[in-house]
Amino acid sequence: MRFLIRLALNAAIVWITFAVIEGLTFGGDWFGFLIVVGMLAVANAVVLPILKLLALPVRMMTLGLATLAINVAVIVGIIWFAGQLDPDVSSAAWGPTILGALMITILSSIVSILIKD
Numbered sequence: 001m002r003f004l005i006r007l008a009l010n011a012a013i014v015w016i017t018f019a020v021i022e023g024l025t026f027g028g029d030w031f032g033f034l035i036v037v038g039m040l041a042v043a044n045a046v047v048l049p050i051l052k053l054l055a056l057p058v059r060m061m062t063l064g065l066a067t068l069a070i071n072v073a074v075i076v077g078i079i080w081f082a083g084q085l086d087p088d089v090s091s092a093a094w095g096p097t098i099l100g101a102l103m104i105t106i107l108s109s110i111v112s113i114l115i116k117d
Helices: 002-020 030-054 056-061 065-085 094-114
Strands: 024-026 089-091
Touching: 002 024, 002 030, 002 094, 024 030, 024 094, 030 056, 030 065, 056 065, 065 089, 065 094, 089 094
Parallel strands: none
Antiparallel strands: 024 089
16 A cells, blocks of 8 residues: 555656656656656666665765765656657756756655655
8 A cells, every 4th residue: 555655656746847847848648657657666666776786885985975876867767768658758958857857866765764665
């Protein structure tokens, strides 16, 4: 049950991010939006732990700051990949993409802290 709550909250975070940040556009239907959220869930469950493990020495040297960079890189990759699959997902430049990735990362982290599995 908590997983579904976290998934719904993360979907709301992605929706709000695309609505708030100028330069990030999503003009598709709900199915396309669910694909983007599903890609984010898979990346958080599979790709992110592997990248964090591989980057452990760098994360230790930077006192965890590299974790934020890894999260941003994964979300930038998701936005890019979703744009390749669905032409209604796009970013005008790197600035809005990185800002959106930071917003999703910070808000998703807060949700993860508040709602444990």
